Amino acid sequence: MHIDIFKVLPDLALKLVENSIEGIVITDANEVIQFVNEAFTQISGYSAEEAIGQTPRILKSGKHDKSFYEGMWASLIKDGAWKGEIWNKRKNGDIYPQRISIISIEDPSAPGNKYFASVISDLTQIKHDEEELRHRADHDVLTNLPNRYLFQDRITQAVNRAKRSNGKFAVLFIDIDDFKKINDGLGHDAGDMVLREIAMRLVQCGRDVDTVSRVGGDEFTFILEGVGAADITIVAARIIERMRQPFSFYGRDIHLTVSIGIAMFPENGKSAAEIMKNADMAMYHVKGFGKNKFFFFTPELNDRAIKTLQLETDLREGIKNREMIAYYQPKIDLLTGKVIGMEALARWPRFNGRPVCPDEFIPVAEHTGMIVDLDTVIFELACDFTRQVKKILNGNGKSFRVSVNLSPKNIEKKGFLSRLIKIVERVGLSPEDVEFEVTESVIVGNIASAKAILNSLNSDGFSISIDDFGTGYSSLSYLMQFPISSLKIDKSFIRNLSTEPKALTIAKAIVSMAHGIGVKTVAEGVETQDQLAYLRDMGCDQIQGYIFSRPLPEDEMADLITAGRVFEM
Ligand code: C2E
Ligand code: CA
Ligand code: CA
Secondary structure: OOHHHHHHHHHHHHHHHHHHHOOEEEEOOOOOEEEEEEHHHHHHOOOOHHOOOOOOOHHHHOOOOOOHHHHHHHHHHHEEEEEEEEEEEOOOEEEEEEEEEEHHHHHHHHOOOOEEEEEEEEEEEHHHHHHHHHHHEEOOOOOOOOHHHHHHHHHHHHHHHHHOOOOOOOEEEEEEOOOOHHHHHHHHHHHHHHHHHHHHHHHHHHOOOEEEEHHHHHHHEEEOOOHHHHHHHHHHHHHHHHHHHHHEOOOOEEOOOOEEEEEEOOOOOOOOHHHHHHHHHHHHEEEEOOOEEEEEEOOOHHHHHHHHHHHHHHHHHHOOOOOOEEEEEEEOOOOOEEEEOOOOOOOOEEOOOOOOOOHHHHHHHHHHHHHHHHHHHHHHHHHHHHHHHHHOOOOOOOOOEEEEEOOOOHHHOOHHHHHHHHHHHHOOOOHHEEEEEEHHHHHHHOHHHHHHHHHHHHHHHHHEEEEEOOOOOOOHHHHHOOOOOOEOOOOHHHHHHOOOOOHHHHHHHHHHHHHHHOOOEEEEEOHHHHHHHHHHHOOOOOEOOOOOOOOOOOOHHHHHHHOOOOOOO
């Protein structure tokens, strides 16, 4: 059975209207407000007394033009209803979005007499939530800067704008130098603080219209529109300068630098992707040139990058296919002239191409991490060959050692020590037959872990030598904490011994200080009798260089040992 509920409960309709959570406004045909409910008062700020007798025009925000209201009226007249979103104004002046549904109703007792009833809901919160969501989707939580997605959007817009107006813009790719050290050394809180501060400083370096984004962990970008190279240079220099100011973390000063690559539209690319790639490439080259600088992209950089990439691919193949071999350069005892050891040096003859020299492929191997595999290959070859040399020496070569270069990347690698020991054992050598040459960067990179690793290498019986000494940190008192048996004076000093008094002074100082703490000295790159004389004078222990022999392939080195060649001084 069907009942007409509103006949049974005549007050129900009114109660519903009064208690509705949607705002309700009823006007007569002349738009004079006759009724508003409590929810309307909540939303608009107007009480029933204030609203009744007025027209809805008191709510007008001014955000819609005449044609908007004309459209609304047209559909009210034609269909008797209109629905949509509209911006209105509250009593306190706030403009807010609302959803509104208006119907017209005819008075049955007076045909032709119309009323308009509107049901409205406030969209402020919903819009706000939507906005917040959108913001979060394309902003970085930590710094509140636009993230990679928004940056991509902005750069695409910049390309379109520049194309339309024949304009130009630049993208700066900014990467913090050695950011990992801050995170590893001081913890992630310090890292986060630094990133937030960097974001702030970067924003201050530009104008309001420039977009600064955080596109990766420690990578930021800058879009500078409508400026020429001179202005870009000013901004880039300002960024470098601002970053040089120390960052303070709980009273502690943190120093850092940044590397910046710059690409310009339209000179350096016709699309957003190309501009970004080239700015990134320019940045990458700054890293290779000692960081803390900015470079503009040039086509030559591109050529070089393509070559490096090719080299990278070839090198990966080369290591996998075991194309690498080792050459050996004898080390001479300056007192006796005898060969007391040899240094293994990587060579890459390449099956289908020109040989590549280590100065070219070692940095690429370092950068890509392939050096770990490469060093292991050379280490295995060197151990194998040293076993043969020992056989030739037949008991006379007890103290004969092979020196192998170790990149810092190895030291950081887990399981590195046990791998070395396995190789030594398999070949039938003992750790006493092997010396590792490491540069000071190994130690400076991460003191605590370097100390632990070098100590365990040493207690297993391996010797450790500091390579290229004089070019890096070069603090002997510092190095005393490490179990070092010899220092190799860098060849740049040896080269200049007879021409530059300063080189001579430094070499002398190194030798006497090293002897003071019981460490032997080796001069590398010795080529002339002059140099030799100076070295003997200052009491250097060993030499290595073209004056006696270049690095040799296995068979030639074996011949030299078999012949028992000594250095006639
Ligand atoms: P390094 O360890 O300082 O090696 C000494 C370099 O000096 C070698 O260059 C050697 O050939 C060169 N040399 C020797 N005597 C003379 C001389 O009388 N005059 C001159 N001008 N040079 C001389 P090389 O073989 O080109 O190696 C360059 C660098 O590449 C090495 O410098 C080392 O840092 C790195 N390297 C070579 N092999 C390996 C390896 O297996 N692993 C790692 N991690 N690095 C390696
Ligand atoms: Ca070396
Ligand atoms: Ca060296």
